[in-house]
Amino acid sequence: MIRLFAWSQKKFDQFLFDATDARMCSVLRVGYATLLLVMLGQLAGEAEVWFTDVGVLRSESAEQFNEYAKESVLFWLPATSSVVYACLGLLFFNAVLLLLGCWSRLQAVFIFVGLTSFQHRNPLIFDGEDTVFRLMIFFMIFMPLDHAWSLSKSWTRRCRSRDRVSTAWALRLVQFEMTAIYLSTAWSKWQGETWRDGTALYYVSRMEDVFGRGWLPDWLFETSGILHSMTWSVLLLETLLPVLLWIPATRRYAILLGIGLHLSIEYAMHLFLFEWIMILGLLSFVKLEDLFPRTDDGGSRDSQPTELARECENLHSRER
Template sequence: MKVATDRIRAGWNTFWFRPEPTSTIAVVRIVFGFVATLWTLSQLPTLLTFYGPTGVLPTPPALGPGAWTLLGVSTSAPVVIGLWAVTLLGAIGVMIGFRTRLAAILVFVGVLSFERRDPYILNAGDLLLRTLAFYLVFSPAGEALSLDRWRRARERFWEFPLRAPWTLRLMQIQLSVIYFATLWGKLQGDRWRDGTAVSYALRIDDIHRFATPGFLTDSVVLSEILTFGTLVLELALAILVWNRTLRPWVLALGVSLHVSIAFSIMVGFFTMLMLTLYLAFIPPETARRLILSARAARRRRKVTRRRPGPPVRRPSTHSSRSNHAESDNVVRS
């Protein structure tokens, strides 16, 4: 019994706390910061329409116990614009790794405040953005490939210090929870159980980027294959992603699923953020190798651009005089 308990304890400590290179969390941070920057910029054209005092929701909705938003204090235009600017600076700070923890806090607070100011215009992607920002607050995301790293140890910028990966593990678990929750929610509806859900989704023209071919929406067989196939794939992603052998295959299928959905249906930033979450499963050594390989390739391109071409041979003065003399002789003759 003691041996089994010791093994469980050792496995638990290894999973959560055995130090790993920070290459993976650095990649997640950079991509997340880029997506968060795009998300914040996308809010600008309708900023006051959705969140301002004279917009579509002049009065903020009632919040439950313990819920809060900075826009609950004031929804005046200067406050809304100021919060947007701070959120944008935080997103850029996360992306480049400048004051990373503080930047992640700014993104989390900003996104949370906007979401609770007008929750009726957002979707699951916006909630995932807030969740990932929260995880990054407690992560060692600024330990590598960041301005923070450059300022602390410039000569060791391309190193990846070892840190406990528990926040990365939370992101990985989050991915499984999302698929489990999505699968459970879908199974509560009759359309998913009778195999027609995808056909109905493909008929909603308001959310489609392109017109759906009729053979997809009218075929009972294709509708059932797509519907039940989606359920099976989500179950596989929730479970088999933890198997190292099957992980690359199920993640590749997941990428295909999300890219195809984003290509045909307007789902906001959900696809980008789910694929960002996929990056949490890249092994640290693989991430490190890819980063250093990209760095080496960039250096080779720079050397190639700077390398001078072959020297141009110019005729000597003696040769030029000889050629002129020969030309004069030909003319005289």
């Protein structure tokens, strides 16, 4: 039993703190910053309505029903339009610096504080999409975001061999988040009778406030066999994704299927940036060394796996 526990502990330690290609963290940085700029642009258009005392929810009222009011810096400041737009402007500035790779981990801290402040100032207008945004930027605080495509790295001109890899634990947090989302979604849908009997998508297609972004023929949802097949396919895929994403042999197919699912939903429904932030989260499972093998320092592609493995081993020993 002791040996089994020691073996399990060792494997879990390797899983969390093994080395990974740091370029994936930079991919997440660029993708996240791009989506964040879009979201901030949408918020700016209605900021006075949602976040000031001349809008629909005064700060005193928000504090009364919001148990997280102390976590928003907006409650410490005057609830005026100038203050709100100044805070949004700072958040926009941080997002631009994150996109360019200027001290990105520091920008991630500021963005996390900013998003938390706005979301807790008026939680009535935010949903699960915004929670994913907030959690992901928190995890990114602990990633080597400036590893690639970064102004900070070009300014410091550092290109050390050990910079190629990073411990995987912060990236694992994003992967755990994605797994939890799919697990909870599948569990929730299995509780619904319409998902089990294969008719759920019919009712989804009648939600005129969110459905109908792209044209789809009515017969898709009015033909029993097709309707049941589509509904059960969605349910089956969301049930299997949390497992298939962690199996190396099926990971690539799971990522492609997941991206296809989210692009299909994006085509059919008005859900703003939720599908795109989910696609970005799926990319955290991608191993860039499989797609774009390194050829740094004049090394051949055949020699790269050996070099990367050696670097991983050295990094793992240093972490210990």
